[in-house]
Amino acid sequence: MEPNINNMNNVGSHQQDVYNNNNGDGSSSSSTSTSTTPINNSGSKASSATTEEDYILSIDVGTTNIRAIIFDKQLNIIAKSIENIPLIIDQNRPGARLAWVLENIEEARVAAKEKNMLFGTIDTWLLWNLTGGKAHCTDYSNISTTSLYDPYEMKFNSVIQYLFNIPQHIMPKVCDTAFHYGDTLPELFGRAIPITAMAGDQQSAMFGQCCFKTGDTKVTIGTGCFVDINTGRQARASRTGMYPLIGWKIKDDIAYLMEGKGMAAGTAVDWACQFGMFEHVAQTSGLASSVPHSQGVVFVPAFTGLAPPQNDPTARGLLIGMTPSTKREHVVRALLEALGYRAKEIIDGLVLDNHTTISKIVADGGVCQNDFVMQFSADMVGRPIDRADQHEMTAAGACMLAGLGHGLWKTKEELIPLRKTSRLFESRMNKDNRKKLFRRWQRAVQRSMHWASSEDVHGDNDDGFGQDSDLDTSTSQHSSTGSYNGVLNSASTSSISSLDNENKK
Template identity: 45%
Template sequence: MGMATQRNTFITWDRETGKPFHNFITWQDLRGKEYVKDWNHSYTMKALNTGAKLLHTFTRSPRHLAASVLRFLSPQVTMRLKWLLNHNELLKDRLYQNQVLFGCIDTWLLWKLTAGRVHATDYSCASSTGLFDPFQMEWSSVVCKLLDIPMTIFPELKDTSGLFGKCDPQILGAAIPITGIVADQQGAMFGDCCYTVGDVKCTMGSGTFIDLNTGNQPHASIAGLYPLVGWKIGSELVFIAEGVSSDSGCVLEWAKSLSIFEEESKLADIAESVPDNGGVYFVAAFSGLQAPINDDTAVTTMIGMTPNTAKAHVVRAILESLAFRFKLLYETMLTETKLPISSVRVNGGVSNNRFVLQLMSDLTSQVIEKSKFTDMTNLGVAFLAGLGHGIWKCKEELFKLRGCDRVYTPQKKWNKYKNIFRTWERAVNRSKKWYSQQ
């Protein structure tokens, strides 16, 4: 059995009774939003950033470089957990008695499936919480001391592939071994066989998640890329640098709800029915603008409409914006990591749109491989669980199972799109800092 779960949705429960103190708090929950804002602008954080910057000047340590630009984020566990510890009285009482356990979805399921015998997680799930130090490969004592979070609540860290425990026979009728646990995006990367330094996985679902294999060293980013553990299997430790654009597939759902189009399968045809965007530019910022722009006060913008603007121009502008955001993240990864990108493998619902993928290839002069399976996370955790149980002996056996549906090659259209892309960047600048003015 293997488990791949949504990242950063968590729960706490009583060590003795196993009873939760609250419902799951999802990564979209905004109760910690004000904590994020206050802490990121606090003198404590400024002192931490300044001190780390000074230390990096002398040590050149990537860990100090990462700390010099450290910011808390709402989707991370950190501030939602801090908010919870301040507002749940029963939780606080049991915390003083050392009777509280913490876990994301994977840890909770593992605890329940093993009838409370195993309290653990894997490194990939832990690394995205904001409570983990990828440079030390352990729960972050610095963050926990800063926020007064006791480290006794955290689960044991285990390899991504290997025996976590066995399912209680009373639950499923047999003691099924649980041999793989992975976070969703890292699972998709493993399923897409991005095992070599420089391999890139791009999942285009409701949001776009671009992950670059950086080998056995975490990348310290100043542009907003996040260093995560891809997977740990025995002595093999793989890190990834992740860039996110939160609004992709959800933008298409929004446009469909406004009757801008009817069928998603027809989007490429609609975009190609006009020679260009007619001067229309779209910036998706329903959740702000992430790396490398990093502006959570940005506003969604559509600019350049005239009486001659047709729905096809709007559709084309929306699809172009998805490819433009990919280009920004792609170039950021190239510039920051200095790693040659060897391959880009794309999965997720939006990957079915040939217009978007071809434009991504043209803008980056990079070959784009569309994965055979839309949902690569499921395949990835199946690979990991199978490796952990001995069904496959090594990763090389997995390549033939992945499959490639289509390959997009650059058609040398960058000269045509150069000015269009620059104008879109002007539209991005117009959308920035909008909500900070209120």
């Protein structure tokens, strides 16, 4: 029997879809992984000498799509989903969004009061549908991203719930990251498959990178720019606007992370491509490397504001420093350099918090496959950056967690040899030049700040331009003030669902 993941497109089709994914800004999404029992796979392309082998199906819910990937025990990819499933993007935090829904939508308020509504992150929705409504759960890593859960006391924040009238009974059960959550419906994959792990997006990638020790640091540059550092067995507070997360919890083993994010990374590159600056993203590294410097041009990708350390939602994108001699190559180089500057800002913020010393820096994400971005980031940070060989790191981390939950591996130490290095980027820039370039970046950032009014940020002002006739109506329905248009729009990674009568608990 060959692993079949084509049925993933039908998951949840029996139920009204009222769950929307998060993350226009790249904030934490979730990844769910299921672990199979041994199945006959003689017709697959696995390199195993036997006809039976364990495979792990990892469902990666990213910023803009869902991918289903099957791994073997050596983390080789056996099969992938045929096509991406586009998700509606929303930029708000789950806790605030849920509070808005309960305050402004009568149907939701009544459903919650009558115990006919459930809340959860996107993994909760996947689990609910994969199990046919038998499991309403999440894990510690996902729930810690919602602002409804206190990572310091390891319990739901009763103060937040009281202030915003959020009932506890709609919350999912919180379980270990590697845990037997239930089994999939047999009709989905031809047999029931145990679901043995769920993890948040960046936490899963952190686990896949084998960042198991205090001080291990991961840079992910994809749609957004994330930096996570393992702070050990204790949640830490930040002076620069970073936020503590639960990395994973497996029985008595718990790891906390401190995370900082950049608002735009890959989205800025895509914007430039659509703008006609280049025909394909793959061209950018060559264009940027074809000139020795940006000739003073700086690009600040603050399309939706600036995250820590500036924490300015009114900042907007800025391209500055152009002269009549500025070429396309200079602008492309400035665009890619911005990603390295953002990584440096976040890492500097983590260092300033002084909770732990950075022991190593590893990297993953689609934009990290760009050699110029990686080299410039290493130059700016002043440390070597180890780029992973595995491109699907979030899915790989969920796969590892599922394997641990299913018993394919007994300890985390068994996983370390599976993590391979693609290339190690050493810092080659001298300290004086690094300081000079970074000071120029900081000047540009200051000029980009405090541009939009509060009305612009909250969508209450058209800024004199009126309505854009080219605006996608699906986007306009998901403004920061929220809406109700036949479905409930969830926040960030949150999801809200009315229970089917037959599944009502």
